[in-house]
Amino acid sequence: MMFGAPIAFAAPVALLGLFLLPAIWWLLRVTPPAPARTPFPPLRLLLGLKREEETPARTPPWLLVLRLAVAAAVVLAMAGPSWRPAAPIQTGAGPLLLILDDGWAAAPDWRARVEFASTAARQAGDSGRSVAVVLASDGAVSPVPGAADDALARIAAAKPRPYAPTRSAQAAAVAAFLDATPRASALWLADGISAEGEGALAAALRARATSHRIVVALGAPPPPA
Numbered sequence: 001m002m003f004g005a006p007i008a009f010a011a012p013v014a015l016l017g018l019f020l021l022p023a024i025w026w027l028l029r030v031t032p033p034a035p036a037r038t039p040f041p042p043l044r045l046l047l048g049l050k051r052e053e054e055t056p057a058r059t060p061p062w063l064l065v066l067r068l069a070v071a072a073a074v075v076l077a078m079a080g081p082s083w084r085p086a087a088p089i090q091t092g093a094g095p096l097l098l099i100l101d102d103g104w105a106a107a108p109d110w111r112a113r114v115e116f117a118s119t120a121a122r123q124a125g126d127s128g129r130s131v132a133v134v135l136a137s138d139g140a141v142s143p144v145p146g147a148a149d150d151a152l153a154r155i156a157a158a159k160p161r162p163y164a165p166t167r168s169a170q171a172a173a174v175a176a177f178l179d180a181t182p183r184a185s186a187l188w189l190a191d192g193i194s195a196e197g198e199g200a201l202a203a204a205l206r207a208r209a210t211s212h213r214i215v216v217a218l219g220a221p222p223p224p225a
Contacts, residue, residue, distance in 0.1 A: 094183025140169035185213035
């Protein structure tokens with residue numbers, strides 16, 4: 001959830017705890033009942049004594065403000081604030097299919113690709129969506145949706161390959177996954193080169209763009225030589 005300021009809250013419902021501050025203020029100001037008065041004959045002997053410590057009848061204002069500030073800080077921390085949150089990369093309610101090219105052409109900007117893919121997987125996890133990560137080198141392996149944390153671990157462990165993986169078999173696996181998961185969306189981090197099977201994967205995604213949300217992100221162009 002994001003308001004007018006560049007700050008967002010992961011759990012905005014927790015902000016309702018701010019409405020409890022008046023009740024906390026009232027409880028902090030409550031004083032114990034007045035003590036019972038009992039005549040004590042030698043009281044005159046105690047009138048001239050100076051007490052070492054005095055207990056105030058009410059909570060000091062500075063302490064009251066400090067306690068309220070601590071309570072408000074706890075509520076805001078539970079809401080999970082984040083400054084200048086990243087714009088959502090993918091939206092939807094179904095599983096997210098994350099296709100990451102890991103051939104030689106993806107090596108120059110690999111770190112940026114990993115950060116982009118990790119952000120997409122993290123945002124999907126925050127929305128309660130499962131994530132399926134497919135690398136170009138996986139071949140005909142069928143995508144399997146899982147927890148976002150598992151997807152983040154696989155993205156972090158991925159490394160660019162010193163060759164251009166074939167994509168023909170993978171195009172069929174991606175198409176079968178999208179056909180079997182109507183609410184799924186796909187995000188393809190392409191390397192921008194026309195390798196073997198690249199056109200087949202693009203055609204498979206293009207054919208399902210009317211029934212699924214398909215996003216293709218291109219990295220930096222490869223060197224001319």
